Structure formats: C-alpha cells, structure tokens
Amino acid sequence: MSEQLITPELRQWIIQQAQAGHSADVVLEAMKASGWEESVALDALEQVMMAGAAQAQAATRHVPEVVTDGLSRVWAHDKFVNVLVQIRHPRVVVFGDFLSAQECEELKAQAQPRMTRSQTVVNATGDSEVNEVRTSQGMFFERGESELCRRIEARIAALVNWPVENGEGIQVLRYAPGAEYKPHFDYFDPNQPGTAPILKRGGQRVGTVVMYLNTPDSGGATTFPDAGVDVHAVAGQAVFFAYGLPHPSTKTLHGGAPVQQGEKWVATKWLRERPFE
Structure with a gap:
C-alpha cells in the first residue's frame, strides 16, 4: 500500500x-x-x-499506566506520591517520595543477607547466568514475602493501575563503585528460543518500576539512550516505564550508568501481562 x-x-x-x-x-x-x-x-x-491505556477500563487495559488527571500529587494505596516528570514516548514517569527513608533502610536490611552476584537471562535457553554487562549484587524477594514487600507492591499496583498478581517479586540490587548495568531491554526477545518457557509464567514483561534506596555520591543514573533521558538516583524516588510491545520502537532501552563514588541501592519490580506464578 x-x-x-x-x-x-x-x-x-x-x-x-x-x-x-x-x-x-x-x-x-x-x-x-x-x-x-x-x-x-x-x-x-x-x-x-x-x-490509550489511561482511558481503557481495567478489564481491557494491556499495559500499566499512570493516570494523574493533571495532578502533580497522586494517592497510591497508602500515601501521596509526587509526580515529578512525565514523558509520553517512551512512557516514563518519575516519582518523588515513593518510599520513606525508613522503608529504604528496612528493604536494604532485609535484602543484605541474601545478596549474590547478579545474573542475566540466557536468550538461547531461558536460564540465568553471570554476565559482564551486569556487575551488581542482588537478590529476589518472593511476591508478598514480608509486610514491607506487600505494602510496596500494593502501592505500585495502585499507582500504575496493574494487578499485584501480575508482578514479579521485588529484586534488590547493590552497585559498588564502578559497577553498572549496560543498556538493555526488560522485555523478553520473542525471537529467542529461550523466551517461550519464560512467557509461560505470566506472559511478557510490560512495565518496570525502579526504586532508589539511597543517593550515590556520584554517578549511577538510570539512562534511556534512545530517548536522551537520564534519571538520577535519589533516595526515595522511583521511575516507571512501560513497553506495550516487545520491540525497540518503545524506546525503552535503558541501563544503569557506572557508580563513580559511593554505592547505589535500587529495588526493581517487573510487571507481566498476566498473573505471574
């Protein structure tokens, strides 16, 4: 045509x-x-x-979305959260006061005993492995594992209009000086043979929430190279981004810039199409 x-x-x-x-x-x-x-x-x-996701009914919504109705402060389950920045394409929203200082410290304390070298997905098999593109330490909570996890998960669900059961467990990551996560997409590549078994557990990833548990002395921003956007890591803030298609056109290529001084702690929540099991 x-x-x-x-x-x-x-x-x-x-x-x-x-x-x-x-x-x-x-x-x-x-x-x-x-x-x-x-x-x-x-x-x-x-x-x-x-x-159109913001106007869709919950039953037919296919990507998580933040609905602000023009407000700079929105209610998220149990507290008000500030909307600092909104970008339409890629769909990126930065929140202030998402976590309290106490919640940041408590999440770090709960995660600390279980931290190991972070892994990435092997596209050919769907398994995980240590990879030089990701030089952090991390761990996963089970969904709803603690009262704190349940509170944060409910807050995210309310904020992005997505069911709690469609979320993976919270992952906590620690980046030491020099550690980074090179640019990547969070969705699973549909053209890779290892993707099929991963999708059986809840479908594609369609959104990500990255929560900052501390403020590095220097470096450590979340970068979106295709959009020319950097989100600085500030304790208590969070960044949400959605990707309704498993395709680079979503412009959600992103990475964790190297930490130059101090360390960076983040908590990541990935959102799936369907209930994650």
Whole structure:
C-alpha cells in the first residue's frame, strides 16, 4: 500500500484481538501478514495499547499506566506520591517520595543477607547466568514475602493501575563503585528460543518500576539512550516505564550508568501481562 491510514476500524480490530487474548507481537505479525507496513502497524498498536491505556477500563487495559488527571500529587494505596516528570514516548514517569527513608533502610536490611552476584537471562535457553554487562549484587524477594514487600507492591499496583498478581517479586540490587548495568531491554526477545518457557509464567514483561534506596555520591543514573533521558538516583524516588510491545520502537532501552563514588541501592519490580506464578 502506498499510504496506510490508522482508522477507527483498525483500532477497534486491535482491541478485539487483545481482548481475545492475543499478545502484541502476535497481532503485529498478523497485521504484517495482511499487508500492513511494520511502521504503520507499530504506530497503530502503540496508539491502542500504550497511549490509550489511561482511558481503557481495567478489564481491557494491556499495559500499566499512570493516570494523574493533571495532578502533580497522586494517592497510591497508602500515601501521596509526587509526580515529578512525565514523558509520553517512551512512557516514563518519575516519582518523588515513593518510599520513606525508613522503608529504604528496612528493604536494604532485609535484602543484605541474601545478596549474590547478579545474573542475566540466557536468550538461547531461558536460564540465568553471570554476565559482564551486569556487575551488581542482588537478590529476589518472593511476591508478598514480608509486610514491607506487600505494602510496596500494593502501592505500585495502585499507582500504575496493574494487578499485584501480575508482578514479579521485588529484586534488590547493590552497585559498588564502578559497577553498572549496560543498556538493555526488560522485555523478553520473542525471537529467542529461550523466551517461550519464560512467557509461560505470566506472559511478557510490560512495565518496570525502579526504586532508589539511597543517593550515590556520584554517578549511577538510570539512562534511556534512545530517548536522551537520564534519571538520577535519589533516595526515595522511583521511575516507571512501560513497553506495550516487545520491540525497540518503545524506546525503552535503558541501563544503569557506572557508580563513580559511593554505592547505589535500587529495588526493581517487573510487571507481566498476566498473573505471574
């Protein structure tokens, strides 16, 4: 087609496919097979599944989303959270006062005895391994493992309008001086053979919340290279980003810049399409 328009009928068709349980990558492939140009198909999917998520009903919402109604301070389960920055594409929101100083210290204390060298997913098998791209130490809590975990998980669920059961357990990471996490995507590459068994546990990852448990003396920002955005690590703040498609067009390539002085502690929460088991 020389010129392909995103019509209301096309948007409705995409919504129907999502309601029928088809994932975004399956819908994308179906559109391409029907003759849609990939760029047009991606734009249509993002309009429906990302930009429209704030207005969608909870039953048909397909990506987590922050709904502020123009307010700079929103209620999240048990406290008010400040909305400091919002970016539409990529969908990035920075929050202030997400965690109290006491919660930051308590989470670090609970995690400390179980810290080991962080691992990354092996695309070919779906297993995990130590990799030089990620030089932090970390551990995972089970979802709802402690009262503190349950409180934070409920706060995230309320803030991004996503069910608690669709979240993985909180991961706590410690970056020593010089440690970093090179730029990567959080979704699982659908073209890799190791992805299929991972998706059985709850579908694709569709959103991430990174919570800062301390403020490094220097360095350690969360970087979004494709968007030219850096989010500095400040104790108690958090950054949320959503990616409705497992595709680089979401511009959610991100990394943890090297810590130059001091250390950096973060807690990460990944959100899945379906209940995570």
